[in-house]
Amino acid sequence: MTDFDITGTSEPWVVFVPQGDAEVRRQLARLEAKGGHVHRFDSRDLVTERGIYAAFAEVLQFHGYFGWNWDAMVDCLDDLCGAVTGGVGIAAVIDEADRLLEVEHFPLFVSVLCQGADRANSAVDLDGFPLDRPAIAEHFVLEFREFDAEKIARLVSQPDLTVTTGDGFVGAALNPDEWH
Numbered sequence: 001m002t003d004f005d006i007t008g009t010s011e012p013w014v015v016f017v018p019q020g021d022a023e024v025r026r027q028l029a030r031l032e033a034k035g036g037h038v039h040r041f042d043s044r045d046l047v048t049e050r051g052i053y054a055a056f057a058e059v060l061q062f063h064g065y066f067g068w069n070w071d072a073m074v075d076c077l078d079d080l081c082g083a084v085t086g087g088v089g090i091a092a093v094i095d096e097a098d099r100l101l102e103v104e105h106f107p108l109f110v111s112v113l114c115q116g117a118d119r120a121n122s123a124v125d126l127d128g129f130p131l132d133r134p135a136i137a138e139h140f141v142l143e144f145r146e147f148d149a150e151k152i153a154r155l156v157s158q159p160d161l162t163v164t165t166g167d168g169f170v171g172a173a174l175n176p177d178e179w180h
Contacts, residue, residue: 003166006091006139007031012164012171013117014110014140016156018147019096021168028091028141036088036137043096047103060084060092070112077116077138089137097142101155110156110172113140118174 004015006027017024028038045055053068061084062076084090100106120138123130144152152170157163160178164171 003164004169004171006141007034007036007089007137009089009121009135009137011121011162011173013114013121013138013174014142014156014172016097016142016144016147016149016152016170016172018168019143019145021143023168024141024143028093031089031091031137034088035086037084037086037090039084039090039092041092041094043094043099046094046100046109049105052105052109060090070108073112074115074119077113078119080120080136080138085136085138087136089139091137091139091141093141093143095143096145098144098146100142101151107156107158111158111160114161114172114174115179118179 004012006015006024007030015024032038039059041055041059046052050068053066053073056062056073056076057066060076060080063079066072066076080090094100100109117138117140120136123135147168149165149170153163153165156170156172160175161172162175
């Protein structure tokens, strides 16, 4: 039994796991069987902020109005089209995420992913009013060749996130005391 489910709309939004984790593979297959989509990213494309914006805009088909900044990325992650989500949800998998641990923007990047996923996984807007769309399962999986849960948790920990550790994974979601 794991403490995360990337096929549904529950936290954590970002999951850090060893490369090739069997449970993640099962959950990705289940998401696709339900009609959701799995999108893969090469971490080499994500070592700069500009690279993140370009890779996410291309892979997740961000709208033309994407503003190429962190706030715009949160907005676009909340507003993914049906072609990207299958109307069900997505899991974005970042391969060999080890190289991201040392980049300056890594903690902010994780926070932005959590912010976008928190909004997409909700059926209400920021003011608590029902949206005109169902919640969409949206999760981000960072896979590591050399998985060090303590190091990952230490680097991701920040006041706006709740970081959890489990058997073979680290999870991150928005800290409700800071965001809700």
